[in-house]
Amino acid sequence: MADADTDRRAARRPLSPHLTIFKPILTMMMSIAHRITGAGLYAGMALLTLFLLGAAIGGGAFSAVSWIASGFVGNLIILMIVWAIFHHLLGGVRHALWDRGLYMDPQGRELLAQGTLVGGILLTLLLYIFKTLAS
Amino acid sequence: MSVSTRFKSGRTGTGDAYVSDHGGSPHAQFMRLTSYALIPLGALSAWWILGIAGKPLDGVRAEIGRPIPALVLLAFGVVGMIHARKGMDDIIEDYVHDEALKAQALVANLWASRAIAALWVVAILLIAAPK
Numbered sequence: 001m002a003d004a005d006t007d008r009r010a011a012r013r014p015l016s017p018h019l020t021i022f023k024p025i026l027t028m029m030m031s032i033a034h035r036i037t038g039a040g041l042y043a044g045m046a047l048l049t050l051f052l053l054g055a056a057i058g059g060g061a062f063s064a065v066s067w068i069a070s071g072f073v074g075n076l077i078i079l080m081i082v083w084a085i086f087h088h089l090l091g092g093v094r095h096a097l098w099d100r101g102l103y104m105d106p107q108g109r110e111l112l113a114q115g116t117l118v119g120g121i122l123l124t125l126l127l128y129i130f131k132t133l134a135s
Numbered sequence: 136m137s138v139s140t141r142f143k144s145g146r147t148g149t150g151d152a153y154v155s156d157h158g159g160s161p162h163a164q165f166m167r168l169t170s171y172a173l174i175p176l177g178a179l180s181a182w183w184i185l186g187i188a189g190k191p192l193d194g195v196r197a198e199i200g201r202p203i204p205a206l207v208l209l210a211f212g213v214v215g216m217i218h219a220r221k222g223m224d225d226i227i228e229d230y231v232h233d234e235a236l237k238a239q240a241l242v243a244n245l246w247a248s249r250a251i252a253a254l255w256v257v258a259i260l261l262i263a264a265p266k
């Protein structure tokens with residue numbers, strides 16, 4: 001039974017990467033951050049959907065969900081969603097560049113990792129300032 | 136002596152060693168295509184999502200009830216959740232190793248993503264509908 005044998009051996013094989021033994025480097029952190037922001041946006045979209053439903057129905061329904069987008073917690077949630085969109089978006093652009101074989105050398109990929117990190121925060125701040133000035 | 140390897144694709148015939156044959160390339164291609172659409176949709180949506188922060192009910196409805204924000208947010212919600220479902224499938228497949236649990240998680244993800252997209256669309260249509 002070659003199949004069963006392979007299965008048993010596969011189950012015993014250690015999983016890589018081993019979380020505890022690698023030195024954290026920026027490109028790696030940005031790779032992980034892409035996954036975390038993706039999963040975070042999933043949750044963020046669920047929260048926003050609740051909020052929009054409340055806003056669509058109005059009255060008591062809106063009062064029940066307004067914590068999602070106002071007050072300290074609400075502002076923080078919205079700001080985190082906007083940051084996650086920008087960070088994940090830039091991460092996506094980075095993937096698109098890599099797909100074309102660009103910026104794959106040590107300097108290039110470091111630049112993209114830094115650009116993703118700084119760019120996500122910068123775009124969020126810029127948008128926040130613009131929005132505050134516009135209203 | 137045979138020079139063929141033990142690694143064979145499930146489509147071309149069964150080998151006795153693991154070869155993923157679950158459509159990885161179409162999956163990656165799908166993530167790419169949806170992500171291209173999500174670049175403009177996401178950037179624009181961020182603007183209006185930030186715009187609803189701290190607003191009273193009238194302000195929220197005014198911010199996203201106009202045709203252009205409503206249409207962009209609709210597209211962002213639908214394309215975003217299709218993309219997010221496939222992305223979450225990746226995450227589940229990476230971390231959930233129990234086959235039964237994995238199957239349940241994948242189905243839960245499918246329906247959660249559909250529910251979010253559907254309710255998102257309903258909410259925005261209600262907000263943007265001419266009164």
Ligand code: HEM
Pocket residue numbers: 017018019020022028031032034035
């Ligand atoms: C603390 C350690 C690490 C964690 C938590 C981690 C986490 C992750 C995550 C979440 C992904 C999926 C995101 C993506 O595809 O962009 C990923 C992908 C990947 N990681 Fe890591 N990683 C770690 C260290 C490493 C190291 C040290 C290497 C190489 C020596 C490595 C090689 C890769 C490769 C090649 C992929 C792409 C896999 C694919 O395309 O399917 N990782 N990692």
Ligand code: HEM
Pocket residue numbers: 034035036037038039041042045085088089090091092093095096166167170171173174176177178215216218219221222223225226
């Ligand atoms: C704003 C524009 C967006 C762009 C440009 C984008 C781009 C991408 C790309 C290229 C990937 C594949 C990464 C890889 O192959 O490792 C990905 C993964 C993912 N995306 Fe997005 N995305 C966007 C928005 C969203 C939104 C709104 C959500 C959630 C509602 C989301 C959830 C996810 C998830 C869960 C993954 C899987 C993460 C992983 O496997 O590590 N994305 N995104």
